[in-house]
Amino acid sequence: MAAAAAVRSSMGLTLRLSRAIPDCSSCPLNRLKSCGVNPQSRGSFESFRTMNRHLQTSIGLCHSEEGSSNAEDPEDVVNVVYIDRSGQRIPVKAKVGDNVLYLAHKHGIDLEGACEASLACSTCHVYVNAEHFDKLPDPAEREDDMLDMAPMLQENSRLGCQIILTPELDGIELTLPKITRNFYVDGHVPKPH
């Protein structure tokens, strides 16, 4: 509870300090109606635009995005390819600081985030392509713990909600695990291979 309150107030402060426009539609704080930012004051943000700035709460929950009228700063663009469960490649132009889970939601890709990026589930499980897998920072112990519960775990498995885009991740490919139709009826979880 205290953490949630801190996130709310830091969000408001960060917005004021960074002078950026939040994208409320993709932020879980908005969904939870626990965001401290008053949408009516958005107008006042317009007057202090700076470079594209992308915010996340201290636990990497939310990302914000500049309005579309500014030209994109090429140094901030990160090209991402999602490969959905049917094998379809979906290229997406993202920005430094974007969260892979919320980016997927923004582009209508069906990556679930049941616990809303709080490391309490494994529904945002993705496979990362070999070339970029090693560029990711090592998972925290808590992420590894939740990954252990993901069906079809592989060496290159990560939780999407914990991947924050950096310039060196340009070209990253994220594959959504196929939801197996071969469910063991006794609930047995297949061993990872």
Next chain:
Amino acid sequence: FLVRLKTMKNTTDPSLGLYTRLNKAFFPFADSPGVRFSSCTPKVCIVGSGPAGFYTAQHLLKTHQNVHVDIYERLPVPFGLVRFGVAPDHPEVKNVINTFTQTAKHSRCRFYGNVNVGKDVSVGELKQAYHAVVLSYGAEGNRSMGVPGEGLAGVYSAKDFVGWYNGHPSCRELNPDLNCETAVILGQGNVALDVARVLLSPIDILKKTDITQPALEALVRSQIRRVLIVGRRGPVQVACTIKELREMVNLPGTKSEMVEADFDGVTEALKDLPRPRKRLTELLLKTALDTPGDKEQQRRHQASRTWGFRFFRSPSEVLADADGNKTVGIRLAVTRLEGSGEGARAVLTGEVEDVTCGLVISSIGYKSHPIDPSVPFDTRRAVIPNTMGRVKQATGLYCSGWLKTGPTGVIATTMNNSFDTARSLVEDMESEALDLSSVKTGSEVISALLEERGVKSVSFSDWEKIDSVEMSRGEASGKPREKILTVEEMIQVART
């Protein structure tokens, strides 16, 4: 509409069942020969509003642009085990409620709480009213140990104990007696660890959660200082996952006590284990065998509560006091393993061991019940026989969640399972394996039936009133919510 009912032809014929009369009142031409509506709105109903029900609904609504989904729930409140099973100190796991709320508020989705399918309305009546029925009512029963003394005071199923501290209306009167020093839990899955953790957590942590007030008060008075978590196989077979084990290891004010001999051969087995099992076993070994450093020594010295796994023990009898009423201990049969890994089996050795305790909690599995004689049910495995969610030997009938695969798995597992069933259903709608040619009346007729039978359903916005009252009551005591504990009060709030 009763006036309309009486004035329509064929609707007053008492030889027709009520359902048929109502159907004719609303759709006078629907069963006339030659009249077919070629592009009917597909109507699906889902029985059960836990993760399985909601994830099935979510996937249906997303992949089919016309389908209407009605979710029926026995209680006035939705969300099933997310509300009544997930431990109070795991609030992040409950975030999934936000996803479910979005689904419930979808324009093509309706929630009907306080409707007991099987009693207030039959599966047969639902099948007539809808193109397809999805059964996702989970597992409301539990496996029993099947040993003498199981019925004694002081013995509870984990399902009831968890239901009690989570405010399930049917567990309100449990009143477990916590006036003993030792509790023994049979079973070593995550539910067993949740129970152990709730029994031993510092009150300062629990009092800020949505644990019910009566349970909190009982835990304040509790004398329990030692919890043994007993399994009939060994450390490599333990069914819990690493997150829950870590929480026990790090539980403030507690220390662990294990039997070193139980871990013979485990270190050697590590190298062949798949990653999740390996990490879990490594943590278990470390907890059981490592010599603690100074800081840890001090922490253990100050700990007033202990917990530990006991392996190779299977319950054979619950022991009563001289009057034969209360639990004073449990007799455990000693086992040994045959085979290794996941498939290892516990075999009795003939030895027994008695453990003094006043509370016994059996956490050996939930169990589904059949809902209606017309629905196929596998009594041995306690699931509905199905292929990819399609109920065998039935048309228009599907199942998802624990009812489909058995009562194990976390929310992610149920999600995949439910998406699978939804996919099968949509396939059948598109391939016409499911007959969508006749108009189905869906909730119109079912609502009328329920009203006729004096059953008042609770809508999703009614639930939101209950939700709001619970949250504001919780605020007063620094809790996220104070759950309403009776169906009567839930309905009363819903009607305001």
